[in-house]
Amino acid sequence: MLQALLHSLADPLTLGFFVRALIAVTTVSVLCALVGVWVVLRGLSYIGDAMSHAVLPGIVGAFLLNINLLLGAVVAAIFTALGIGFVSQRSGLKQDSAIGIVFVGMFALGVTMLSRAPTYSTDLANFLIGNPLGVTSADLWGALAVTLVVAFTLWAVQKELLLVSFDPTEARVVGLPVRRLNNLLLILVGLVVVLTVQLVGTTLSVSLLITSAASARLFAPSLRRMVVMAAVLGAICGVLGLYLSYFLNTAAGPTIVLVNTAAFLLALTLRGRREA
Numbered sequence: 001m002l003q004a005l006l007h008s009l010a011d012p013l014t015l016g017f018f019v020r021a022l023i024a025v026t027t028v029s030v031l032c033a034l035v036g037v038w039v040v041l042r043g044l045s046y047i048g049d050a051m052s053h054a055v056l057p058g059i060v061g062a063f064l065l066n067i068n069l070l071l072g073a074v075v076a077a078i079f080t081a082l083g084i085g086f087v088s089q090r091s092g093l094k095q096d097s098a099i100g101i102v103f104v105g106m107f108a109l110g111v112t113m114l115s116r117a118p119t120y121s122t123d124l125a126n127f128l129i130g131n132p133l134g135v136t137s138a139d140l141w142g143a144l145a146v147t148l149v150v151a152f153t154l155w156a157v158q159k160e161l162l163l164v165s166f167d168p169t170e171a172r173v174v175g176l177p178v179r180r181l182n183n184l185l186l187i188l189v190g191l192v193v194v195l196t197v198q199l200v201g202t203t204l205s206v207s208l209l210i211t212s213a214a215s216a217r218l219f220a221p222s223l224r225r226m227v228v229m230a231a232v233l234g235a236i237c238g239v240l241g242l243y244l245s246y247f248l249n250t251a252a253g254p255t256i257v258l259v260n261t262a263a264f265l266l267a268l269t270l271r272g273r274r275e276a
Helices: 002-014 016-041 044-053 058-065 067-090 095-115 122-129 137-156 158-166 167-171 176-199 202-218 222-248 252-275
Strands: none
Touching: 002 016, 002 137, 002 158, 002 222, 016 137, 016 202, 016 222, 044 095, 044 167, 044 202, 058 067, 058 095, 067 095, 067 176, 095 176, 122 202, 137 158, 137 176, 158 167, 158 176, 167 176, 176 202, 202 222, 202 252, 222 252
C-alpha cells in the first residue's frame, strides 16, 4: 500500500511542467509570507486584491507598446503604491480608503485602455489569469531574484518597520522616515503581487499573501515565527493543492486556494479549542 502511494506521488515528478510548478508555488509562498505578515499585522488585507487589479493599466500599456508585460506591471505597481501613500498622507483618510480610491481609478484606466486594444492577446490573458503549470525556467529565476531582494530589504528595515507599524508617533519622535518606510512597504507588496499574479494568477496571489499569514498569526508568538510558519504552511498547502489538482483533474490555482482556506479554518478551530 505504502509503495503504491509513493509510486503515485512520484509519477507527476516525471513531468517537467509539474516540477517547475512545485518550485514556483514554494518560492512564491515564501515570498508572500515575507510581506504577508506585514499586510496582516497592519490590517492591509485589501491591498493584495487591489494591487492585483490596479496594475492592469501598466500591463495593457506594455501590451500596446509591444514591450515586456512584467515591466509595465512593475511600473504600475510602484505608481499605485506611491499614489496610495500620497492620498492617505495628504488627505488624512485611512489607508483602506486611499487604497480603494487609487485602485478603482487605476483599474478603470486599465479597462479603458483595454477597450482600445485591437486584439486580446493570449500572452496578456495568461498574465492576468496566471497558470502555475505554465511556469518557465526564466520565471523561476525571476521569482528567486525578487524573493532575495524583498527578503534583504525587509531584514534591513525590520526594526524600523515594527516601530512604524505599532507606534508611528514614537517613530516620528526618534526621527524615523515614517512616510518613506510606509511607501517602501507598499512598493514591496506591489512587486510581490505583480510577480505572483504573473505566475499563479490573481486569486491565488491574494490567497498566498493573506491566508497563510493569517493562519500563522493565530499561533505564532513573534514576528519571526509568524514568517516561518506562514512560509512553511503556504508551501505545504501549495504542494498539496498541486497534487490534488493533478489527481482530481481540477484547475491548479483554485485548488490551492481551497487547500489554503481549509488550513485556515482548521487553524481557527484548533485555536478555539485551545482557548476553550
